[in-house]
Amino acid sequence: MEIVAQRPKSLRDVQFTYCPGCLHGVAHRLIAETMDEYGIRDNTMGIAPVGCSVFAYKFFDCDMAQAAHGRAPAVATGMKRARPDMVVFAYQGDGDLAAIGTAEIVHAANRGENITVFFVNNAIYGMTGGQMAPTTLPNMKTTTSPYGRDVNDIGYPIRVSELLNTLEAPYYIERVSLLSVPDTIKAKQAVKKALKYNIEGKGFTFVEFISTCPTNWGIDPNKSKDWAKENMLPYFKLGCFRDKEKDNGGK
Amino acid sequence: MSQKILMKGNEAVAEAAIRAGCRLYFAYPITPQSELIEYMAKMMPKVNGTFLQAESEVSAINMVYGAAGCGKRVMTSSSSPGISLKMEGISYLAGAELPSVIINVQRGGPGLGDIQPAQGDYFQATKGGGHGDYRLIVLAPNSVQEFADMASEAFDLADKYRNPVMILSDGLLGQMMEPVSFKESKTDEEIEELGKQHYEWCMHPNTGYTERHHNEINSLEIDPNVLEQHVLELEKKYKLIEQNEIKYEEYKVSDDNEILCVAFGISSRVVKSAINELEKEGHSIGLVRPITVWPYPYEAIAKAIGPKVKKVIVFELNLGQMVEDVRLAVNGKVPVDFMGKVGGIVFTPAEVKEKIEESL
Amino acid sequence: MTYEMICSGFGGQGVLTIGRFLAQSGMKEGKNVSWLPSYGPEMRGGTANVSVVISDEEIASPVVSNPNVVVALNQPSLDKFGPPTRKGGVIFVNTDMCPKKIVVEGVDIVYAPMSQMANDIGSPMVLNMLAIGMIIGKTGMVKYETLEEDLTSYMAGRNPDLLKMNLAAIKKGMEVANQ
Numbered sequence: 059m060e061i062v063a064q065r066p067k068s069l070r071d072v073q074f075t076y077c078p079g080c081l082h083g084v085a086h087r088l089i090a091e092t093m094d095e096y097g098i099r100d101n102t103m104g105i106a107p108v109g110c111s112v113f114a115y116k117f118f119d120c121d122m123a124q125a126a127h128g129r130a131p132a133v134a135t136g137m138k139r140a141r142p143d144m145v146v147f148a149y150q151g152d153g154d155l156a157a158i159g160t161a162e163i164v165h166a167a168n169r170g171e172n173i174t175v176f177f178v179n180n181a182i183y184g185m186t187g188g189q190m191a192p193t194t195l196p197n198m199k200t201t202t203s204p205y206g207r208d209v210n211d212i213g214y215p216i217r218v219s220e221l222l223n224t225l226e227a228p229y230y231i232e233r234v235s236l237l238s239v240p241d242t243i244k245a246k247q248a249v250k251k252a253l254k255y256n257i258e259g260k261g262f263t264f265v266e267f268i269s270t271c272p273t274n275w276g277i278d279p280n281k282s283k284d285w286a287k288e289n290m291l292p293y294f295k296l297g298c299f300r301d302k303e304k305d306n307g308g309k
Numbered sequence: 310m311s312q313k314i315l316m317k318g319n320e321a322v323a324e325a326a327i328r329a330g331c332r333l334y335f336a337y338p339i340t341p342q343s344e345l346i347e348y349m350a351k352m353m354p355k356v357n358g359t360f361l362q363a364e365s366e367v368s369a370i371n372m373v374y375g376a377a378g379c380g381k382r383v384m385t386s387s388s389s390p391g392i393s394l395k396m397e398g399i400s401y402l403a404g405a406e407l408p409s410v411i412i413n414v415q416r417g418g419p420g421l422g423d424i425q426p427a428q429g430d431y432f433q434a435t436k437g438g439g440h441g442d443y444r445l446i447v448l449a450p451n452s453v454q455e456f457a458d459m460a461s462e463a464f465d466l467a468d469k470y471r472n473p474v475m476i477l478s479d480g481l482l483g484q485m486m487e488p489v490s491f492k493e494s495k496t497d498e499e500i501e502e503l504g505k506q507h508y509e510w511c512m513h514p515n516t517g518y519t520e521r522h523h524n525e526i527n528s529l530e531i532d533p534n535v536l537e538q539h540v541l542e543l544e545k546k547y548k549l550i551e552q553n554e555i556k557y558e559e560y561k562v563s564d565d566n567e568i569l570c571v572a573f574g575i576s577s578r579v580v581k582s583a584i585n586e587l588e589k590e591g592h593s594i595g596l597v598r599p600i601t602v603w604p605y606p607y608e609a610i611a612k613a614i615g616p617k618v619k620k621v622i623v624f625e626l627n628l629g630q631m632v633e634d635v636r637l638a639v640n641g642k643v644p645v646d647f648m649g650k651v652g653g654i655v656f657t658p659a660e661v662k663e664k665i666e667e668s669l
Numbered sequence: 670m671t672y673e674m675i676c677s678g679f680g681g682q683g684v685l686t687i688g689r690f691l692a693q694s695g696m697k698e699g700k701n702v703s704w705l706p707s708y709g710p711e712m713r714g715g716t717a718n719v720s721v722v723i724s725d726e727e728i729a730s731p732v733v734s735n736p737n738v739v740v741a742l743n744q745p746s747l748d749k750f751g752p753p754t755r756k757g758g759v760i761f762v763n764t765d766m767c768p769k770k771i772v773v774e775g776v777d778i779v780y781a782p783m784s785q786m787a788n789d790i791g792s793p794m795v796l797n798m799l800a801i802g803m804i805i806g807k808t809g810m811v812k813y814e815t816l817e818e819d820l821t822s823y824m825a826g827r828n829p830d831l832l833k834m835n836l837a838a839i840k841k842g843m844e845v846a847n848q
Contacts, residue, residue, distance in 0.1 A: 070523065100515030103379075115525050121512035123378045123526035126401050129371040132363070136375025137512065139359040140333055140383070144514055162371070165364035315693050315704065341708060424708070485731055486689070486704040488696045581729035657734030 066090035068099045070119045075110075079272040079279025081236040082111050085178055088242070088249045089147070090118065096253060102145040103137050105130045109151035110184040128159025131166030134173045145256055147174040153183045156192040156216050163222070170227030170261040174252045177218060180269040181290060188274030192216045195289055200274070215293060219266045223299040229261035231300040235268040235291065237283045248298075255303065268294055313488035318450075318478065319344035321457040321489045322412060323352070326384050329461035330495040330503055331410070332358035333383040335372035337365055339391045340424040341480035342414035346386065366391040370398030370411075377407035378526035380507030382464050382500070386412035388480070389430050390421060393438075399473055400439025404528030406543075408467035408507070410460070411445075412476045414483040417653030425653025426480035428574055431630035434477050435603040442540050444547045446474040446554065447603040449573045453487035455600075461492060468506065470550055477602060479626070481575045481655060550604055557606040559613060560584065562595035566615045568665055570596045571635050572624040575655065580624050582658035583665060592669060602631065610638035620668045622646045624661060626654075670725055672810050673733045675750045676800070677718035678742025678763075683797030687740060688719035690801060694811040694819055695723035703731035716745055723810055738808060740800050742783070747771055761803050761846075763796075779807060781845050787838065795838035802842020813839065 065071065068090035076082045093099050099120055106114035108127035115122035125133040130148035138146045155163050155177050163175065182200055183189040189202040193215045197206035207215075219233045230252055234245035245267060252263035268290050270282040277285050298304075316324070323345050326334075334349045346362070353360035359376075363369035369385045376383040387395060392413045402409050415430050417423040432438075434447045446466050450456040456478055463474040495503070504511075515521050530536035560581055562569070572580045577598040584594045597613045599606050614621065621639050623632040623646070632647045639645050648664045650656040674691070676684040685706050692704040705720040720733040737758035741747035743766040751760055756775035765784035772778075781803065787796035804810055817836060824832040 100521070103512045105375075112529065115527055119523055121522070121524045121526075123375065123512065124405075124529050125374070126371060126397055129367070129374075129398070132368040132371035133375035133378075135361070135368075136333070136335065136372035136377075136383070137379055138375075139361065139372070140376035140379035140381040141512070141514075144512075161364050162368055165368065313696060315689075315696050315702070480708070481705065481731070484706055484708045486692065487728075487731075488702060578728075579730040579732055582732075583730075585729055655732050657732055658730045659734040 066094045068093035068119050069117055072116050074117065075113050077273040079270070079282065080110070081267070081269040082178065084236050084242060085176065085267050085269070086114065086117055088246045089149075089176060091246070092249050092253050093120070095250070096257060098145050098253070098257060101143070102147070103141065105134055105137070105146075105148040107148070107150040107154040109154050111149055111151060111178070112185065114149050128154050128157070129162055130154065130159065131162040131171070131173070131175060134175070135166055135169070135171050138171060138173050142172075145253070147176060147253070147256070149176045150178070151184070152177070152179045152181065152191045152193040156218050163218070164225070167222045167228050167262050167264065168225050170229070172256065172259055172261055174256045174263045174265070176249070177264065177266045178269050179218070179266055179294065180271040181215070182271045182274050184271050184274055188271075193294075195293060217294060219264065219299050222264055227262060228264060228300055229302045230255050230263040232264070232298040233266040233268065233294060233296050235286070235296055237268065237270070237286050237291075241296075251301070260302070268296070313490050315486050316453060316489050317344050317484060317486050318453045318456045318482040319414065319484070320348045321453050322460050322476065322478070323348040325457035325460035325491055326410070326464070327352055327356055327358065328491055328494040329382065329464045330500040331382045331384045331460075331464065332356065332500065333376045333381055334359065334385065335361050335363050335369040335376075335383070336385050336387060337363050337369050337391060339388045341416055341426075341483050342386050342388045342412070344483065345412065345414070366394035367397065370395040370402070373409050374398055374402055374405070374407060377402065377409040378405070378512050380504045380511030380513065382503060384410040384412070386414065388414045388416045389418050389427070392430060392433070396433070396439040399445065400441055400443060401528050402473040403439070403443035403445065403543075404441065405526050406471040407473065407526065408464075408471050409473045410463045410467055410476070411473060412478060415477065415479040417651065423653045424480065426575065426626060426655055427651065427653050428479060428576065428626035429630070429651065430477065431602065431625070431627060434475050435605070443543065444472070444550070444603060446470070446472055446550060447477050447601065448474065449477045449600060449602045450482060451574050451577045451598065453482065453485060454489050456482055457489050457491065466554065468503065470546060472546070472550070477574065479575055480653070554601060555604045555606050555609070556600035557609045558598040558600060559609075560596040560598065561588070561593070562597065562613045562615070563593060564615045564617070565593040566595040566618050567592060568594045568668055569614055569618045569621045570594060570624060570665070571599070571610060571621060571631070572596065573599045573602055573631060576624045576626055579656055579658055580661055583661035586658065586662050587665060594665060599631070605634050607634070607638040610635060611640065611642070614639065614642055618643055620644050620646055622648065622665060622668065624648050624656065626650050626656075672721070672723045672738055672808065673736045674721045674723075674738035674740070674804070674810075675718055675733055675736045676721070676740040676742075677716065677746030677750055680717040682717075682742045683794070684717050684740070684742060685719050687797045687800050688721040690816060690819065691804065691811055692721050692723065694815040697815050697819065698811055700725060701728045703728050705731045716743075718746065718750070738804060738810070740804065741767060742796070742800070743767060744769060759807055761800060779803060779846060786841065786845070790838050790841060791834045795834055798835045798838035799842040802839035803846040804842075805839075806843030806846030813843065
């Protein structure tokens, strides 16, 4: 019998703790498949954040560290400096990375740390039960913005990829989506690029995934993808913001 | 041991840490520990080590977390307000059982306080500071030589117990110069071996080593029963540390003592001067100096109370923190008195002598 | 013997250096030493002082409350550290910046126009070496030879002229102290 699909080796045989329809599993899979393809599983360390993906340290089959809320890029820095012979990636959500961990991500990127940060943006805090995130859209209702996000009061959603693109050091920054099959295939290419540059020691690489939260948005999984396409993508435009390899003319 | 060099405490402890195999140092500038971070900036590149000036103390301690998770000897340093910022990370280090060394060159507080020497972080260091049930091993030096010696001692203890260790110093010890001699530097091979002792639990490549592993550096246990077990295991470790690692110095403790003094760190030096002066005047005064302030030498203090001791007097550069531990140790046997000095001001030998004389 | 010294003056007059060279030489002569600076914003321009202990015994407190050697390079320093000087001690006073005299019972007081003398030797920068000369000439805290050796190894390669001037200043200080 021919095997047409199976769990990547870089994911452990552990059941995900994610809600039905959640796209964290897809993002995990893209990363794990790429680790398999590059054969780096035995030489990689990952970091789980605080948020829905807090248990990611159980899922990836490489050495993993669980970091304090927002501190993953600092922890990643310590790991990479201690173990320059290993590949280091951090996996963070929008509350973790764009609110409490703003200093850490900006400075790790600014130092050009040779790490990859995967950033999952679903415009809401998932694990704590649907509170407003720094990426929550204008007028979007959450449990802590029950009347809708008032941009005059709390400001506008932060576009992290664009923010990091103002820095000199980062080597690669791309925003992708997990909202359709073609987009997911493109997302895989971004993950591959980011980890390739990481392995080659090129510097800081960053992939932002536009994702959903059916549970806390209160929209069923398929409709939530449509909702994200209609509402998130106009604000968080997909695309590659920085690719120094390309900018350098191929090599 | 090398020839003696006249050196500031801040520089001496940095040099000693490098010699003890520390090759990763993350910190943020703050007075009065700046000579330490500057020494590391200058010397780490010469031993192919990592010096990184972090964007904050919060980041620095989390970089320590990452490097310690790889089993490497790693250190950070700061002064009081910066140590407060590190407390989140210190709690995580303790929870994840990561060997690491933190130096606090204490200054006056609370808040921004001032930059002069103080001992106001005793509670923070010995009773918690960060959240949850955890303990730091806390060493309190009283000379530049001891400050330096404690660097290697701190790394050894951290490795032995998989626990963060703090050296609780102060601005005076940091800024003062005294002759210091250093131990031989550890070789690269020895440092490599020190790291390998942690391979059972730390993050390291699968390739080229024993069987495949999946190691997790983690302080999260969502199941209350599992967390309970974890915390109870930590408690067992802390009990073991209490059994094995208590250190203290007795100075002129005898059955003739009229008064017993207790002081730690730089305060103990000033108290010694006062004791020497009073000895010339025919008085017998003893001093117990806790060298580990956690684990604390409760029994040693109780035992040092001689038959003629009228009173125990505690001297600290704060408003009375360690005195609570001394009261527990003395347990009502004799009265416990206290003299403190705050604001970053150090009491003089004359002031300490006067305080003791009140009770003679 | 235990010397408990406080040197004090304006920041930039070199009081920390006076202490440092004496402590270093004391150490080279096999004695116990400590050097404790005042530190902080007052390091530039304000009053700076250093406490130095040089002793055959183990040093208890590096904090000095009753010195037996005081160097006062300006009036505020003399006012602050002069009175607590121990009986049998000595105070060196820079009369160029200390207009008022002082009386402390049982304490020897040595007055000298130190700023002017340093200028005469060649530079206001050698005031600290002049003070060192006065201290060792009067008290024998450390030997001249130890200082010369230390200064030579520190300065000979970099600035031989400055070394010469510094050594001249120390000798001049020793001479003044014994007059």
